[in-house]
Amino acid sequence: MNLIQKYNVAAPRYTSYPTVPYWDENNFNLDSWKSLLKTSFQESNDQDGISIYIHLPFCEKLCTYCGCNKYITINHSVEEPYIQAVLNEWRLYLQVFEQKPRIREIHLGGGTPTFFSATNLQALLNGLCKDAILLPDASLSFEGHPNNTTEAQMQTLYNLGFRRMSLGIQDFDPKVQDIINRIQPFETVARVVNQARAIGYTSINFDLIYGLPLQTDASVKTTIDQVMLLRPDRISFYSYAHVPWVKGVGQRRYSEADLPKDEEKRALYELGKTLFASHGYTEIGMDHFALPGDELMTAYEAGKLHRNFMGYTVTHTSLLVGLGASAIGDNWYAYAQNEKNITAYQRLVNSGTFPIVRGHLLSREDLLIRKHIHALMCKFETSWNREDTQCDAIMEGLERLQELEKDGLVNVLPKKITVTPQGKPFIRNICMAFDARLWKQLPQTQIFSKAI
Template identity: 40%
Template sequence: MTSPQTNNLASRPVDVMSPDLLRRYDVAGPRYTSYPTADRFVEAFGESDYLQALQQRREGVAVKAYPLSLYIHIPFCEALCYYCACNKIITKHHERGAEYLRYLEREVALNVAHLGAGQTVSQLHLGGGSPTFLNDDELRALMAMLRRNFEFAPGGEYSIEVDPRTVTAERLNTLALLGFNRLSFGVQDFDPDVQKAVHRIQPAQQVFDLVAASRALGFDSVNIDLIYGLPMQTPETFERTLAQVVDLRPDRIALYGYAHLPERFKPQRRIHSQDLPPASAKLVMLSSALRVLMGAGYVYVGMDHFALPNDALAVAKRQGRLHRNFQGYSTQPDCDLIALGVSAIGHVGATFSQNVKTLEAYYDLLDQGRLPVERGLALSRDDLVRRTIIMALMCQGHVLFESVEVAHLLDFKKYFATELQTLADMQAQGLVTLDGNGIQVTELGWFFVRGVAMVFDKYLQADRTRARFSKII
């Protein structure tokens, strides 16, 4: 079974999708940065369960051969972006950053006490919020603290999310000297009216200058984030933004569909529903992005990522090494993820865990000498096999029955008889192909790959309440 030729999507017009097909899949669903998804975590999983997972890793055979990934959540932002669904704290009091770093050091120490010192790290990601809320001295202190506790592998991927409004070329040079080799700039849209509607004003020239400085400094990869479906966006305005992106030519592009969930995310209540483009316009924007970006030489990595052919993400896609984690698509193997900071989500062994979501609770638990784990999940055998299938669909676009059967000791066609019946209907719609060897997502199916993956989501099939998720198109 061969992988789909997704670059042909660039030539596939929107009208190939029938109104019935669009209506059928105009539904909400997970993005599958994990399976089970974070909304399935339970408070019955707590600190003791997480500690057990750390201990099991420490006692594992040849643990040094399996590097760690680190995620650090910096929650602070100076200004509120109305579309944002991240866990953030809006403040102009920068002294709060120093206090937060002191508590992060305590959390690291507690983790290392159970993991063992000097564990190898091959991937680091600073997210938020805005990590560049921290000043240069604070970033130096943070990286020095991490290097005292972990061994950073040469050639690893060390990335940081950057708010273009908070950095200069000089600050980017500091990040390079600290060992960061990948930057991700939050752009969202270049149109001034859209920027005003979402309360994020940043001139295009500012972004162009910063990307040019990043290249001069030798960063391995520069990513920009875009969002389609924002208020005041139209297919025409977004086409202009795409043309500017082609001129900018970042190494990677993360393209997300805006999920309007004002009942869950208070900042989104400042966005008026009547200002949002309809689903049909969002589909045109997605199709335009595929046409324009792939026409400019970008590889369509997956549902929300594009990369230049020589970028490590595109190479991993070609070689079948692509993975997916809480930061999206990744070149790193499916390794244990230690998550640090308020609300951060980690993955150790066959467990997921999430920290408490407020600073008050985070500080209080660390003051007591306790790890700030609020909830999580120990994966069952069924969770593990479904996770394998869902991640294969999301990353490679195909599943081989035999590989799943050998890894999980089951008869695929018997175990997933109901799911295969559903996929037969999707095959009739042109979204997948099925044969005796496995499942293949088609060119058309890549528009709906989240819907294909949802077929194997046991939790979602049992609970049809999907208001907490974004639309899959």
């Protein structure tokens, strides 16, 4: 059995530890979360500041590959009531903080943030910053759909301090675009990129996906050749997660027969990785590549790369406030997720109630394992040379790593492990060795996408 067959098992992506299916919701309560939120704010605000993620869930069309929480509509009258609800939720946080927050990072995610008009995006950001301090070196970014990202939106956000944008490209092949219901010509993407650079954006990211239905070596190569004509500063090259039992009708438009098989799918990644390297991109963390000089690359080289529910970031804040329907917040000691249903979410916050419907209070062991998984994801190594970084779960994880070490994926040293170049594509499997909660209660059904 080759390594791809051996390790292509269901595995978490580890944007958090514990992963969401293993949150202990029975021991979570709003009062404890608010108390920990206040503690985290007091610890982090004066030193690092805080991060804010705002979930803007609306899309005009359903992209069939998408695993995000979204609401499909062409009715733009939903914009203003939703923004008002987000600002009402933010006021609930301000009441807990009791002093002006210092904002280090803002990310607008979706859905499609560029579903919202330039005017409404400005109202959202002005309302957010009115009772806060936006730090001069704050990192502000947004996700955009090339088909509805306008020059007016980009200029408005630039004027508010945004310098980074991420465009969902996925694939340029017409057949692939058709089956995933995301048709966006190269010329459309080029227009947005050229306008963004003319405005002054300093970092542009492209999201690409490998493993989509109907993809081939030739189509992926052609897509990357076209991407290189625009030369984004960084590239996210994600593995398609086929989870129709979770995402329903969208991913049932095609079947597994339309998808590249295990070895074929891995070959697509290796092809992309090789092509990126030939154009000067360096692999950073899981699924990410960047050009020299990009701030993500600089953070990686300095050992300061950070990972949270927003993915990889250059700022290391302990407190991430999640605003909007389905958004997840992280105060380092606890996680909390908002109501997913937009109507219910708006009703809760408009009545002065935190819209949190579930969460998890991290134990001491959770905190230790989280640090090790975070280090593996951001630095491809971790160590436990101090007593306060050790726990039984680490020793148990080392036993599970023995097989991966035999396969050349990790080097296990005294009180330290490093991921080999051959092991980087299997980083989810390596992190899984330390996932104490998963091993204590192995899932009886498939709740995660495949690792490869």
